[in-house]
Amino acid sequence: MEEKSKYAKLFNDFDSQALISLGSVLLIAVVLIIFSQRGLNWIATRLHGQLRFRIFALVPLTRLLILITALAIIVPIVIEPSLQNMVTLLGALGLAIGFAMKDYVSSLIAGVVSAIELPYRPGDWVDIEGTYGEVKHVGLRTVDIQTPDDDLVAVPHLKIWEHAIYNANNGGTSLQxxxxxxxxxxxxxxxxxxxxxxxxxxxxxxxxxxxxxxxxxxxxxxxxxxxxxxxxxxxxxxxxxxxxxxxxxxxxxxxxxxxxxxxxxxxxxxxxxxxxxxxxxxxx
Missing domain, CATH: 3.30.70.100 (Alpha-Beta Plaits)
Incomplete structure (x- = not known):
């Protein structure tokens, strides 16, 4: 019975004041997202050079910050802010994030393996699952390949687990x-x-x-x-x-x-x- 009462206190009691608060936060978040995206796009279209692309890059970052802020305000309204509830919430959130980011973690591990086995290095011409070009950068999660059509393709390292890596020159200057x-x-x-x-x-x-x-x-x-x-x-x-x-x-x-x-x-x-x-x- 005591356990049931603990779980029952995970969520706060909803009344008209709580519903109004939730609605207000969601409405303000939606309005801020709309205005920030339109405003930043309006500013970026009137600029030139690198500054224009930097303003465009702020659009998704601004949206993410607004959503995180809104979520931080909503959580205490919905859930009773006790230590046990926060531990439960963070545990469930960590499990969800871990499941969603399993490919990201796999790419990081594959990046470590690629640094040891060296299936590709900067300057190599490789073909990975139909993407052919010159390796420009080997990062922690991805390898950047510049194609003959001058496209820069970021290929995650996890491809080495299940796909063949064709290396045309293998770190040398001889390419047939x-x-x-x-x-x-x-x-x-x-x-x-x-x-x-x-x-x-x-x-x-x-x-x-x-x-x-x-x-x-x-x-x-x-x-x-x-x-x-x-x-x-x-x-x-x-x-x-x-x-x-x-x-x-x-x-x-x-x-x-x-x-x-x-x-x-x-x-x-x-x-x-x-x-x-x-x-x-x-x-x-």
């Missing part, structure tokens, strides 16, 4: 690029292979201390050639692939070598193969 050519089957394969090797050998972006490999693979619709070579700097990979594609296409066209006519299913497979490479393969 793949350039693809799809040719009609009627051609002199030996000459084409040598010509494509010469195209790579004469590129201004070529790293000469790494091998140049030209691979030929026969397909039902033609022959698939791939030039595997390395640029001087990993950041030059797309310029390198473009250079090989443009000059290789010109050499083959001048020699009368025709490109293959890919059926729809073969074109889809070719795109999938190109997308699986670290450096997105160009095609001819």
């Amino acid at each position: 690029c793949v350039t693809s050519f799809y040719l009609h089957p009627e051609h002199e394969a030996g000459w084409v292979r040598k010509a494509l090797r010469d195209v790579a050998l004469t590129s201004a972006y070529l790293k000469f201390d790494q091998p140049i490999i030209v691979i030929a693979e026969e397909k039902p619709w033609g022959t698939h050639y791939r030039i595997r070579a390395y640029p001087v700097d990993p950041r030059q990979q797309f310029l390198f692939i473009t250079d090989l594609t443009v000059r290789g296409k010109r050499v083959l066209s001048e020699a009368g070598v025709q490109s293959a006519m890919l059926p729809p299913d073969a074109a889809l497979d070719a795109n999938n193969e190109a997308g699986s490479s670290y450096s997105r393969s160009s095609e001819y």
